[in-house]
Amino acid sequence: VKRLSDLGLTWILCGGLFLLGLLIGMNLPAVRALRLSCEIDPANVFNGLAILAIGILIDYRYRKLTEAKRAETELLLEDVRQVKAAFKNLCDAFTPCKTSSKKLDTKQQRTLTMAASDLEKALYALEKGLTYCQVNMDKLEFEALRKAGIDLTEVVTYDPYPGPYSEPHLKRISHVFDVFNDELVRMPYRVSQR
Amino acid sequence: MTTHQFEINVATQFTRTPGPRKKSEGEFSGEEFLENILLPKFLEAQKARCALHVNLDGAIGYPTSFLEEAFGGLARTCGIEEVKLGLVVTCSDAPYILERVQRYILNANKIK
Numbered sequence: 001v002k003r004l005s006d007l008g009l010t011w012i013l014c015g016g017l018f019l020l021g022l023l024i025g026m027n028l029p030a031v032r033a034l035r036l037s038c039e040i041d042p043a044n045v046f047n048g049l050a051i052l053a054i055g056i057l058i059d060y061r062y063r064k065l066t067e068a069k070r071a072e073t074e075l076l077l078e079d080v081r082q083v084k085a086a087f088k089n090l091c092d093a094f095t096p097c098k099t100s101s102k103k104l105d106t107k108q109q110r111t112l113t114m115a116a117s118d119l120e121k122a123l124y125a126l127e128k129g130l131t132y133c134q135v136n137m138d139k140l141e142f143e144a145l146r147k148a149g150i151d152l153t154e155v156v157t158y159d160p161y162p163g164p165y166s167e168p169h170l171k172r173i174s175h176v177f178d179v180f181n182d183e184l185v186r187m188p189y190r191v192s193q194r
Numbered sequence: 195m196t197t198h199q200f201e202i203n204v205a206t207q208f209t210r211t212p213g214p215r216k217k218s219e220g221e222f223s224g225e226e227f228l229e230n231i232l233l234p235k236f237l238e239a240q241k242a243r244c245a246l247h248v249n250l251d252g253a254i255g256y257p258t259s260f261l262e263e264a265f266g267g268l269a270r271t272c273g274i275e276e277v278k279l280g281l282v283v284t285c286s287d288a289p290y291i292l293e294r295v296q297r298y299i300l301n302a303n304k305i306k
Binding site: 117158 | 211262288
């Protein structure tokens with residue numbers, strides 16, 4: 001729509017509507033007999049101008065709505081990117097749990113706790129953004145992402161935190177990571193197609 | 195009913211860096227918080243027939259084990275209904291924590 005507008009086709013369309021209004025406004029029998037009258041009736045001119053104005057208004061309104069939706073989508077996609085970044089940080093912070101057979105040291109514990117908290121905050125910011133933009137949460141299936149996110153932030157610092165982590169624990173936690181990742185990779189497409 | 199005199203701010207009165215579940219697992223544990231701050235203050239508030247207000251803002255984050263041990267532990271000690279009625283938890287930093295805390299209180303007896 002923007003490209004058509006840039007090419008000036010909107011104005012051509014409006015001009016066309018104006019001419020159509022003029023023609024219709026002229027006496028119909030003359031049109032039926034395929035004769036054109038050269039007389040200009042002020043009422044017909046007014047009629048054409050009115051149609052032109054309506055055309056311009058519709059175009060203006062449509063463009064405003066399209067621009068607003070595009071801006072909102074950009075902001076929401078930025079929120080999704082923040083969630084992705086927080087998720088990556090959490091994956092990195094959880095790595096020592098998988099690679100070490102020892103208990104996490106204090107620094108590692110704090111890094112993991114902070115990463116889980118940051119992911120939760122990023123998810124909440126996305127939820128607020130979606131609510132503000134009045135996005136249909138059901139259509140977006142946001143609840144699935146939200147639930148997977150809460151499960152994930154919960155499980156990474158639940159027993160046996162602060163470690164060491166056994167194989168069955170790691171397998172269970174790894175599954176929760178996968179579930180969240182599955183939901184997260186779909187979110188940008190869902191936001192774009194809303 | 196006022197809550198002002200029965201208020202705990204975890205970040206200023208305990209720590210900004212909450213630790214694991216048990217004292218034996220590390221410093222600033224949920225067990226330590228429960229025994230030294232939360233339980234005495236809750237009992238004090240109960241005695242005065244007031245609600246205890248716990249503010250979780252200001253910490254870097256809360257490990258699940260810490261929250262479960264502190265709030266689930268409080269419910270296991272004082273009773274789920276008593277804690278539901280006598281405890282008000284707030285956290286504007288991370289609002290999802292609140293529904294988790296509520297769940298730990300409600301499920302307190304299923305955990306241990």
